[in-house]
Amino acid sequence: MKWKMSVIVRTVSDVMVVPIIVFGIYLILHGHLTPGGGFQGGAVVASATALLIVSNGALKDYKGDFSTMESAGLTFFFLLAFLGIVMGFAMFYNSLAGTGGIFGGTVMSGINPGYINTGGTVPLMNIVVGMEVIAALSLILWMMAKNSGMMEVEK
Amino acid sequence: MTLYYVLQLLVLIGLVTTAAAVIWFKDLISAAIALGASSLILALQFYLLRAPDVAIAEAAVGAALTTAIFIFAIRSTDRTEGYR
Numbered sequence: 664m665k666w667k668m669s670v671i672v673r674t675v676s677d678v679m680v681v682p683i684i685v686f687g688i689y690l691i692l693h694g695h696l697t698p699g700g701g702f703q704g705g706a707v708v709a710s711a712t713a714l715l716i717v718s719n720g721a722l723k724d725y726k727g728d729f730s731t732m733e734s735a736g737l738t739f740f741f742l743l744a745f746l747g748i749v750m751g752f753a754m755f756y757n758s759l760a761g762t763g764g765i766f767g768g769t770v771m772s773g774i775n776p777g778y779i780n781t782g783g784t785v786p787l788m789n790i791v792v793g794m795e796v797i798a799a800l801s802l803i804l805w806m807m808a809k810n811s812g813m814m815e816v817e818k
Numbered sequence: 819m820t821l822y823y824v825l826q827l828l829v830l831i832g833l834v835t836t837a838a839a840v841i842w843f844k845d846l847i848s849a850a851i852a853l854g855a856s857s858l859i860l861a862l863q864f865y866l867l868r869a870p871d872v873a874i875a876e877a878a879v880g881a882a883l884t885t886a887i888f889i890f891a892i893r894s895t896d897r898t899e900g901y902r
Contacts, residue, residue: 690874698870703878710882717886800883807887811894 666720666813676718683711687797694789696777701789705796712801716808723817729802736795743784743791759783825866832859844899846892854885 667673690697690704716722747756760783761769768780779786808814836856843849857880864873 699874700871703871703874706875706878706883710878710886713882713886717889804883804886804890807890811890813890813893 666815668718668720673718676714680711680715683714684708687711687793691789691793692786693777693779694793695782695785696779701792702796704789705793706800708793708797709800709804713804716804716814720813721815721817722805722808726802726805729798729805732798733795733802736791736793736798739791740788740795743788746784757783757785759787822866826863829859829863829866833863846897846899847889849899850885850888850892853888854881857881857884 687704687706687708690699690707691701692704694700694704712722744755747754747758750756750758752758759767760781761767762783766780766782766784766786768778770781771778805814809816833856836852836859839852840849840856843852857876861873861877861881864870864876
């Protein structure tokens, strides 16, 4: 049985998916400056998947892609955790802070608007945790919707 | 400051009302929607208590994801409450 909502609901949800995903990616990338982070941004992006599944009733076969993305996120998280040991410090040590590379800028003292190019490994861990949470929650939603008959898999 | 207390009172009334509605509804999809509304009001309360981090997580997970998962689960079982 094909579950599908009206054309108004489908069009509005197709349009609204874009700002929801952009807001989730903003929450992930600014996790070390503003409220939010990997888990919150990932949950916001995964709610866009829920919106697509509920409104359209069909989604392509993304099971393998979500599974690969989740495994890659966890693997990069552990590699970033062991980077501290490799650089000669303890595990989870923020060994990239203030070294000048990507996300390695020095933090200004005093009141400032917040610079995104700081934080060391913290924003990188936010990004990989965001990847993992997006993939895991979307995979849960995809499997639940497929097995309850609310979604059919597009070829 | 008066606005703060009025908002707290409205949030309290809304939380109790939606939580009672979750128990009162026999239609499980209505109960799931009421649980999502309760979660959204709880997110507003977290924001009023200056925990915007928890508020974002509560709004995304409680109002969007668990409501969708509950509805998927209800569609593959019975819609009304009761024993068979």
